[in-house]
Amino acid sequence: xxxxxxxxxxxxxxxxxxxxxxxxxxxxxxxxxxxxxxxxxxxxxxxxxxxxxxxxxxxxxxxxxxxxxxxxxxxxxxxxxxxxxxxxxxxxxxxxxxxxxxxxxxxxxxxxxxxxxxxxxxxxxxxxxxxxxxxxxxxxxxxxxxxxxxxxxxxxxxxxxxxxxxxxxxxxxxxxxxxxxxxxxxxxxxxxxxxxxxxxxxxxxxxxxxxxxxxxxxxxxxxxxxxxxxxxxxxxxxxxxxxxxxxxxxxxxxxxxxxxxxxxxxxxxxxxxxx
Numbered sequence: 721x722x723x724x725x726x727x728x729x730x731x732x733x734x735x736x737x738x739x740x741x742x743x744x745x746x747x748x749x750x751x752x753x754x755x756x757x758x759x760x761x762x763x764x765x766x767x768x769x770x771x772x773x774x775x776x777x778x779x780x781x782x783x784x785x786x787x788x789x790x791x792x793x794x795x796x797x798x799x800x801x802x803x804x805x806x807x808x809x810x811x812x813x814x815x816x817x818x819x820x821x822x823x824x825x826x827x828x829x830x831x832x833x834x835x836x837x838x839x840x841x842x843x844x845x846x847x848x849x850x851x852x853x854x855x856x857x858x859x860x861x862x863x864x865x866x867x868x869x870x871x872x873x874x875x876x877x878x879x880x881x882x883x884x885x886x887x888x889x890x891x892x893x894x895x896x897x898x899x900x901x902x903x904x905x906x907x908x909x910x911x912x913x914x915x916x917x918x919x920x921x922x923x924x925x926x927x928x929x930x931x932x933x934x935x936x937x938x939x940x941x942x943x944x945x946x947x948x949x950x951x952x953x954x955x956x957x958x959x960x961x962x963x964x965x966x967x968x969x970x971x972x973x974x975x976x977x978x979x980x981x982x983x984x985x986x987x988x989x990x991x992x993x994x995x
Contacts, residue, residue, distance in 0.1 A: 746798040780810075
């Protein structure tokens with residue numbers, strides 16, 4: 721995507737969203753991963769905007785990903801929730817995968833909370849574990865910053881701390897107060913859509929990954945280039961390939977994500993309230 725095309729796409733999408741939300745100016749963006757779209761039910765005074773009504777936003781093709789933005793009150797603040805990601809394994813470019821984050825920046829979002837469903841590389845993790853992402857490995861082979869520099873973005877953003885330390889501290893504190901157990905670790909982002917082989921998971925262990933998935937890293941890179949603070953939370957839905965004898969399935973991912981969405985919602989809501 722050329723610079724003029726990318727700039728026009730961001731502006732067109734932001735204009736369409738502003739036309740629907742009026743004077744609201746959400747400072748928090750929340751990206752919902754596989755099976756976690758039900759959190760939109762907790763948004764009060766909500767405005768639902770279908771991707772079909774937003775220029776440049778393709779409709780998701782993956783079960784568990786909605787196809788709308790929801791703007792309203794959550795955790796006592798105005799938020800913008802994204803229900804349904806654009807994955808590169810669906811055939812989208814890194815620029816398209818990062819488009820919502822860039823639109824959020826255009827709308828004034830300053831803090832981004834990203835959730836995802838992930839497989840456990842760390843062998844002590846069990847299905848249903850919530851993992852605060854402390855760092856990531858971008859193994860997708862893609863980067864949304866390749867190409868012409870876009871207005872408002874850094875050419876060489878510092879990614880020494882892609883996930884905000886203070887937001888992680890706050891998330892740990894509110895989780896403890898709510899009685900929700902959380903872990904912390906490194907997320908490996910791969911292209912997908914096939915699950916990893918046992919050999920690939922052993923490689924990820926050696927590289928220092930604790931969980932693996934097919935999203936998040938591209939969005940965080942784009943967000944940090946815009947100066948947006950990021951908090952990432954993985955719902956560990958299954959053991960990664962080769963760590964057990966179990967066969968992996970997306971249905972299992974959906975079931976576990978649905979089971980823990982209450983705990984995740986409680987943590988995210990309180991982080992928004994206190995951040």
